[in-house]
Amino acid sequence: MVRSKSRRKLASQDRRGGSEPPGDDLSKLGDPRHLLGLDGMRRAEIEEILDSAFAFKEVLDRPIKKVPTLRGKMVINLFFEPSTRTRTSFEIAGKLLSADVINFSASASALEKGETLLDTALNLQAMRPDVLVVRSASSGVPHMLARRLECAIVSAGDGWHEHPTQALLDAMSLRERWGSLDGRTVAIVGDIARSRVAGSNIRCLTSLGARVRVCGPRTMIPRNVESLGKVTIHHRIAEALEAADAVMMLRIQKERSSEPIYPSDREYSRLFGLNTMNVELLEKDALILHPGPMNRGIEIEPAVADGPRSIILDQVENGVALRMAVLCRAARSVGASLEAPA
Ligand code: CP
Numbered sequence: 001m002v003r004s005k006s007r008r009k010l011a012s013q014d015r016r017g018g019s020e021p022p023g024d025d026l027s028k029l030g031d032p033r034h035l036l037g038l039d040g041m042r043r044a045e046i047e048e049i050l051d052s053a054f055a056f057k058e059v060l061d062r063p064i065k066k067v068p069t070l071r072g073k074m075v076i077n078l079f080f081e082p083s084t085r086t087r088t089s090f091e092i093a094g095k096l097l098s099a100d101v102i103n104f105s106a107s108a109s110a111l112e113k114g115e116t117l118l119d120t121a122l123n124l125q126a127m128r129p130d131v132l133v134v135r136s137a138s139s140g141v142p143h144m145l146a147r148r149l150e151c152a153i154v155s156a157g158d159g160w161h162e163h164p165t166q167a168l169l170d171a172m173s174l175r176e177r178w179g180s181l182d183g184r185t186v187a188i189v190g191d192i193a194r195s196r197v198a199g200s201n202i203r204c205l206t207s208l209g210a211r212v213r214v215c216g217p218r219t220m221i222p223r224n225v226e227s228l229g230k231v232t233i234h235h236r237i238a239e240a241l242e243a244a245d246a247v248m249m250l251r252i253q254k255e256r257s258s259e260p261i262y263p264s265d266r267e268y269s270r271l272f273g274l275n276t277m278n279v280e281l282l283e284k285d286a287l288i289l290h291p292g293p294m295n296r297g298i299e300i301e302p303a304v305a306d307g308p309r310s311i312i313l314d315q316v317e318n319g320v321a322l323r324m325a326v327l328c329r330a331a332r333s334v335g336a337s338l339e340a341p342a
Contacts, residue, residue, distance in 0.1 A: 033332075037200065039203055056325055069328055070331055075094040075130065077101065079106065080137060086165065090327070092323075129151050134153060138158065166196075166197050167201040176318070185211045188214050206228075214231050244281075248289040272299065273301065274301065
């Protein structure tokens with residue numbers, strides 16, 4: 001576990017329920033080495049990352065997938081919280097780009113002996129990595145590291161705040177099907193308040209011209225949700241799904257609350273779950289997304305998750321190409337080219 005004053009401060013900010021960048025030097029967000037969040041990122045910059053990701057996706061279809069773009073560069077995956085998709089896809093992305101990738105395991109580190117998160121990061125920096133990919137249970141940790149370290153910092157999700165690469169791969173998966181997100185309606189249903197995926201997706205989808213509906217019980221909709229992007233708020237799933245072009249289902253983030261957020265999983269599922277009945281309210285060719293991990297039978301019925309409209313595994317597949325693009329962007333300042341190979 002992380003033990004530092006920074007963490008206590010950041011954890012208290014989490015409890016206030018904000019998706020606010022926690023007391024950062026916001027100029028860091030404009031530093032192209034870092035990807036700390038999508039707040040303030042221009043549409044053109046998002047499109048540039050997506051274009052690069054589509055180019056890398058073509059590399060993944062080749063018989064020999066490895067490209068030399070990041071040869072001689074070092075990437076450390078610094079995960080202070082469990083992950084399946086994000087950690088693995090950053091590792092694969094780095095390896096396919098020929099970077100040296102090191103996976104740091106918090107539970108097997110000196111953090112267990114009382115070392116602070118910042119000391120851990122400073123020690124890793126002393127080994128001269130080019131990029132640190134950081135996941136933390138506390139909002140703002142990637143921002144704090146970007147202020148204190150010299151290497152590029154890429155957020156792999158911080159607390160309740162942002163999960164920028166997830167939103168980018170979601171946008172990539174939608175653009176792959178639709179060509180453009182302009183004028184499309186996307187519903188995001190679930191625990192919006194505690195979801196960093198929702199925070200980044202609202203910013204990303206609205207920047208790309210989509211209309212966003214957020215839906216959940218009142219306890220799961222943050223007070224400041226409209227400050228993240230132009231959204232409409234719904235407390236009945238039928239309203240949110242009606243004629244939408246896509247729906248993104250989110251799980252209840254139980255690990256981010258010390259108290260029960262909803263009376264029972266059964267009641268939540270009945271009122272806010274996506275099932276074979278209410279899915280028919282969507283447009284005929286609507287797409288179904290979930291960032292994972294899924295709680296089957298709670299926020300989504302297995303028949304819907306595995307059904308023909310689901311692009312949940314496309315999202316995972318696109319995560320590799322998208323993270324290749326993000327690692328190249330991060331390493332650009334240390335001599336790598338952003339260009340995907342022709
Ligand atoms: N979507 C997502 O962040 O999944 P992981 O926690 O498995 O990385």
